[in-house]
Amino acid sequence: MSRHRLSGFLLAAIEDESLPATEQQVASAIGLQRATMERVLTLDRLMLSAVERLTEAGLPHRLLKGCAHAHLLYPDPSLRPYVDVDILVPSESFASAVAALETVGVTRVLPELRADFDRRFGKGATLRAPHGGAVDLHRTFVAGPFAMWIDASSLFDHFVSLTVGDMEVLALATEERCLHACFHAAVSDLEPALISLRDVVQAASAPALDLDRLLRIGGQWRALSVIAKAVTTAWSSLEPEGEPPLARWARSFEPSAKERRVLRAYEATQHRWAHQAVAGIRAVSGVRSRIAYATAIVAPSRRAMAWRGRSAEHRLGRVQNPLVGDPQADETGDPPTQ
């Protein structure tokens, strides 16, 4: 229940009597949801500090996922728990944003792979708060090839706002938010939490969603296969009532061989980061940029290497054969936010 972040839906099902429960089970469900919401509120406070600091520093930003989805996609934000704060900043502001956020007490976990990697190729970086919680600062939605194909600068062209506490916070526009939900469900995690699939259902069913605009952006980002995979997986897993136009489109979508090959880089069961990194090399435009990207992957800076406590030889050997090991997996075993 906790892994899939369904404590809100569990309690809602008990409340509307669609799920029979004993008194003890009701008490357990309330206890779980209370603890979850206490954590969420602490994260919201961290988010507001971060947003306030970025605003003071004059850095554009957009709230992503958790808190934004909770307020914008769900009828009651209590239905949508989250475990960190996700904020998107423009590529050119990434280093400034890290520096600004470090003044509110969060600290970057992993050093940059090589100078300028974050701005040019990275997905983002995780900054941890001393008493729990973290800010995932994003440059784009995912690592690998799509990090090069997503037009991250266009994500700042439009926005919607939400109010958290007494502060107005900017989030992605409706279609971009749906695209992010699709990316997260389809390629971020090998086995997405059910709440991530629910996000896709909620986003795809939003009355304000402009399907033509969504598919136009998805096509420009070479991400139609991502949208189709996320939506078909969400509908087949959760079997929600109704089939909005996006779900009908997804059901009839046939990915090309090339699109299937790109998706496979994100579907590796082991050493996922290495597969994505290698697939990313092909997606980088320009010989010089491609060399810079590959160099960062194969031979990171001494600082990045020292943090991970691994020798360059060890790293090189593993990257040359992605099937042998995952040189970039962080302490959670997941591809790093880097």
Place this chain on the structure above:
Amino acid sequence: MYERDPETLWRRVGAGVVLLPPGAAAPLPLGAFAARVWQLLSSPTNARSIRDTLMVEGSLTGEAGTRELDRVLTLSSR
């Protein structure tokens, strides 16, 4: 007059509510009575009006109830 402090973050939990007022060290989980008071504070109102509503609903009785109402109003409003 009382009203919610707009800086207070909150979430509903079943019949209760969890509040995180500005400056509080940790979130405050509150039960159904406090959650009802929080709901009544969604627009500016006075203590008498809140007390009358709760008495009509049967959730405010006796001296202890009044003390609890005062406590909740102090915690949750400005």
